[in-house]
Amino acid sequence: MQSISPARVIRLHPADDVVIAIEQLIGGMPIEGEGVVASGLIPPGHKMATRAIAAGEPVHRYGQIIGFARQAIAPGEHVHMHNLDMGEFARDYAFGQGAHTTAFVPDDQRATFEGIVREDGRVATRNYIGILTSVNCSATVARAVADHFRRDIHPEALAGYPNVDGVVALTHGAGCAVDTEGEALALLQRTLGGYACHANFAGVLVIGLGCETNQIPRLLETQGLKEHARLRTFTIQDSGGTAKTVAKGIEIVQSMLADANTVRRQRVSASHLSVGLQCGGSDGYSGITANPVLGAAVDRLVRHGGTAILSETPEIYGAEHLLTRRALTREVGEKLVARIRWWEDYCARHNAAMNNNPSAGNKAGGLTTVLEKSLGGIAKAGSTNLVEVYEYAQPVIAKGLVFMDTPGYDPISATGQVAGGANLICFTTGRGSAYGCAPSPSLKLATNSALWRRQSDDMDLNCGGVMDGDDDIEALGETLFRMMLDTASGARTRSELHGYGQNEFVPWQIGAIT
Incomplete structure (x- = not known):
């Protein structure tokens, strides 16, 4: 009879109760280095028990608790939703006990990249013009303005501005029917404020409807912002409707392009990178x-x-x-x-x-x-x-x-x-x-x-x-x-x-x- 080759698995910590299948495990497969045999089908990336685990006992991966056995689990058994549950357990926060000294690279030896340095010293990785909306009601016109400058639809619109990465409309589904002093509006305003002054925008246009809860003047005030040549705002109602709003938006973006195109990348320290x-x-x-x-x-x-x-x-x-x-x-x-x-x-x-x-x-x-x-x-x-x-x-x-x-x-x-x-x-x-x-x-x-x-x-x-x-x-x-x-x-x-x-x-x- 042909023997079954040992299956490959990963053990992440000596104290773990499970190993992770690198390949499909089939019942009867011996598990390499673990001294157990798979008791059934276990898909790649899934867990297999390496010891008997009693019902209610904690199960460990990475040397940490990942849940508690819903029922008794035998060695070689697939460990997943059918037999593993959440549960409460105490965590020792040990504040700062593992903090250590970081070996920072000296300033003159740090890695560099070709960034865009703004007038205030902030460093950008891209050079867009952004269109933000105060409310969902102005989303359609904002998209229409941005679509006018899409290179795949209107390649001529940005043909003379090779240093501009594009014009993007960032719309959302909120901005009205919320408490004017509540957390929801404050959160939206903080988010819009962060985008309005983001280094990767050479210029920003904010378009509103006019009667929404999230009034643009109040938005600017709460975020410490003031309108200027690179931050423009207006509303549909004040502009006379959709067609006039789109035309006005295109005109404003067009006025920002020449200045946005003057940027040049220059070598800057990696310390200017902020990575999500x-x-x-x-x-x-x-x-x-x-x-x-x-x-x-x-x-x-x-x-x-x-x-x-x-x-x-x-x-x-x-x-x-x-x-x-x-x-x-x-x-x-x-x-x-x-x-x-x-x-x-x-x-x-x-x-x-x-x-x-x-x-x-x-x-x-x-x-x-x-x-x-x-x-x-x-x-x-x-x-x-x-x-x-x-x-x-x-x-x-x-x-x-x-x-x-x-x-x-x-x-x-x-x-x-x-x-x-x-x-x-x-x-x-x-x-x-x-x-x-x-x-x-x-x-x-x-x-x-x-x-x-x-x-x-x-x-x-x-x-x-x-x-x-x-x-x-x-x-x-x-x-x-x-x-x-x-x-x-x-x-x-x-x-x-x-x-x-x-x-x-x-x-x-x-x-x-x-």
Whole structure:
């Protein structure tokens, strides 16, 4: 009788109760190095028990708790939704006990990129003109203005302005029927304010309807902004209707183009990079390949004086204690815990649970609980100290690794990061998320080689070689860091080539709509 070859799996920590299948496991397969036999079909990226686990007992991956056995689990058995549940457990926050000295690269030795230096010293990675809307009612006219300058439809419109990356309309579904003094409007105004003064915009036009709750003068006042040659505003009602509004918008954008085109890229320090960290369409490999690769690149970025913004609060839930240990001060760690407590209360008020995350695709990819997803997700943050915690869309002024409180939904999360000043996004995916961002370019990292082969048209870097044994995390981290610099210098990402970015602007809507 022909023998069955041992199956390949990954053990992430000596104390783990499970291993991760690299390939499809079939009942009867011996598991290489584990002394157990698979008891049935286990898909790639999914978990298999390596010891007997009693009902109610914690189950460990990454050396941390990812859930509790719903029933007795035998060695070799598939561990997933049918036999693994969430549960409460104490976390030791140990504020700052793991903080350490970061070996920063001296200023004169730091990596550089070809950036666009604005008059006030801020550095851009792209050079767009943006059209923002105060309310959903002005979205159509804003899109019509931007469409006039689309190179794929009207190539002549920007033919004389090669240094302008494009004209983009970032519209949304809010701006009215909310409390004028409430949190929802304040959040929207903060988001719009962050975009209105983003370094990647050479000029911004804000278009309103005229009668909305989110009045443009009040928006500017709350954000400390004043209208000037590069920040213009008007409304449909004051302009005399749709056709006149579109014509006026085109005229205003046209008046901004000559000045926007005068920019020239120049060599600047990597300390001017602010990178938003995202993962979407995660799978069982995300915390093994692409997220650690991004973490290795983040460590390099921080050592060179740059900023990395970790977010998606529901997707660090259950793993936040690993970040509080790295907090630079107790105050920073307590800020993070306060945001976790806010989310627990928020979910309770809406009869929801933090474990409504992972998504269906995450679960199909092998992730069972939000605890497991969170432990893999924070690998994006590398190993440096957590230096500050921000609320959604607040301006990020600290250098180093910071955290911004956002939902786990990628477009909302990245919108907050860009509003905070991120001039580049790095996005890991295992299932194949199609995403791009404007005005900040987005690099997409595939967690596995099968995804890379299937959807390389949307991916910028394959991290599947880590799992295949062909690549090393640190080496790929260096490759990604260099890709960050090249992208910041103007190299186009896959999502930019496909025209992603305008539809992915999604401010966080919170609170009652009346």
